[in-house]
Amino acid sequence: MKVFKKFTVTALTAVIAVTASFAGVAAAADSLKGKITVNGSTALLPLTLQAAKEFQKLHPKVKIAASGKGSVTGPQAVKKGIADIGACDWDASMDVPGFKAFEGQVANKVAVIPFATIVNKNVGVDNLTTEQLKGIYSGKITNWKEVGGSDADIVVITRSFGSGTRVNYQAKALAGGDIVKKEKNYKETGSSGDMKTAVGTTPNAIGYIDLVYVTGGDIKAVKYNGVAASTDNVINGSYKIWAYGYYMTKGQPTGATKEFINYVQSKKFQQGSLKKLKFIPISAMQ
């Protein structure tokens, strides 16, 4: 039964002796082209690069160049006109503690990012309350024995000013409480990877990080008000330390930028690669 007569079919007389699996997406004739630049959140960078790889298979002539330097640099780069998309862990079109709204920018939700409080593996505490965390990060609680642990100074590790993880952690985990710089037992890191390394290599350290980074034996996540940091608990509403990740654009996105954002927001990407990179689809929270 030949359904479509327009097709020209050449007999497949044994295509080739197949010795390897072969299947894949094939872009069709495609006129979309151009360069998309993305800067901002280091947490969102793996997601951006994975999406870029898949998007380019659909649109081979679109170049996507990405960089990560912390969330605030996303909308800053868009404002300065040096990036088309600003990857940011908060809605930068609105005021948040420490940062004014970026006027004229549009926030495009792309992912849900859970965050976790982490400690060095030598720390015996497995649960911290909001008040205890506020005490630790404000400098009022300095010893693990004050929160049920052993007698050891707490080493506070935080992300640098401008980090989206920091903005969200302050807003959600610390309920708006301050992170007070200290002379000793205090360190700031510039990226999620550096945070993981710092907490993992510093005995008695505490920090916070995107949940995706909580792997390996040197760090462990602690419960927040008795609730474990997990994607299930984010989705069921019992775990509160999470945020949407956004692609900020100057006005409504257009052209290749719009198509790329549409792809990142598509069911295929959200339910596929995004989940396998351990982000949560935006639809799970709506």
Add this chain to the structure above:
Amino acid sequence: MKRVNNLTNSKWLSSALASALLVTAASGSVSAASASNSGKISANNVKPAVSAVSKVKEGTTAWTVNGTQVTFNTIDSSGYKLYSLTQVADVLGASFVHGAGGIELNDSRGLHTIQLKTGSKNYQLDGSPFTFTVAPVVHKGKTYVELTKLVNGLGGELQVNPNTILGSARPIGEFDSLHWNSDGSIIANKSDAEATQIFKFNTDPGKYDLFTSNAGATDFSVSADHRWGAFNDETGQLNLIDLTSGLMKKLGTDTTVKTDLIWSLDGKKIYFIQGDKQEKISQISVETGVVTEVLADKVDNKSELRISADEKQALYIVNVTGVAKNDADSTEDSLTVDYSKAGEQLFKLELGIKGAKPVALTTTPDNKLYPEILADGSIVFLSADPDGTALNKLKLVKADATLSDIALDIEVYWSAKVGSGLVVSGVALDGSTHIYSITAAGAKTELYSTTKDVTEIAVSADGSKLAIIIEGKILVIQNAKAVQLTK
């Protein structure tokens, strides 16, 4: 964006189309009847449902049902051709019973029920009311009904010119993630479904089953013998799925982020990019589940991993990021971003040489896709110009690092290694899509061409068939015929 072409020129009839067809045949008499519950219409139980007995024409019509020629008895009723219910039901494997309330038919899968009464245009399909154009009638003790509504109601599909019936209708919708398994079936994801539905298709239209509803298995990497698929779920856990039975099992306990799963040729190992930032290459033993590090060079953003057939070489892309700089206070004024070196670059690693370092194969700013290692150790990849001024090309990097183009009469949009050569897909100047096989020596054979856009391609395990997706529909190309498996 892709061209959008109208694919709705199928001759297959939907249930909404009129089904009764005019007939020319010998004459006879028509009467309505109730029936016995014996499975056969009993002349003794015939009761007049219509008062008038009129002259009708008897006849026969030939159809191909599930590939077999069948001749159905027909009658002409009120200018429409009606078909023997018994014959049609038998040939479709449907069961039917007769009672005082009418006739009830059930399809062979137990999915659909039709309840009808002779002499009445009203009938029930799966509990919902519908209407015949012409009421079923009894003629010489046998019930005759409209063919299309009967076939569609029983879950089948009907085509005219030539007259063809499928006992099970092809599924409707959009599909993606095509794969072949070792027994010659096609596995594909129904991409427009609310919940995950992954189907397994026989290459005969209308023969398909739900393969799995596991959302993680929407796409997977297929072993060289097409018996197993591998995928990791949202926890990072690797899973294997038997591509014939659909049974799954976990592989190992590692839950780190994994992308680009690639089976070794012998099916004993799966290589993958590992880490939150795709910074490592590792492999897992399929037998033991033990993960072994292959490369940890602290270079992030690896992807598109390929392993040579002899497992002596790895090929991958590093997505080089731009460099953003600012001051300690993250001031806007201080922010600069340099994208001049951002983009994909190919790297090769000699796995057979202990301590070998990755070697950069490219430095150019073009987009690089579909890298492959050929049997002679040379590298092929698709090069796309982001400025849009040059056509996409296949580039060849020989063992001595010399770079050349592979000349083709199409703009290439997709390429994959198959056996010792390549299968490529691209678009000619007239806009038509062509799929070629290319041998290692450069000989080109056209496998298929179409005026439509082909968005996915998969080659069967024995290399004799192609499965492709055009506008979300699955087609199989075999024996010089294109057969559409979905609609």
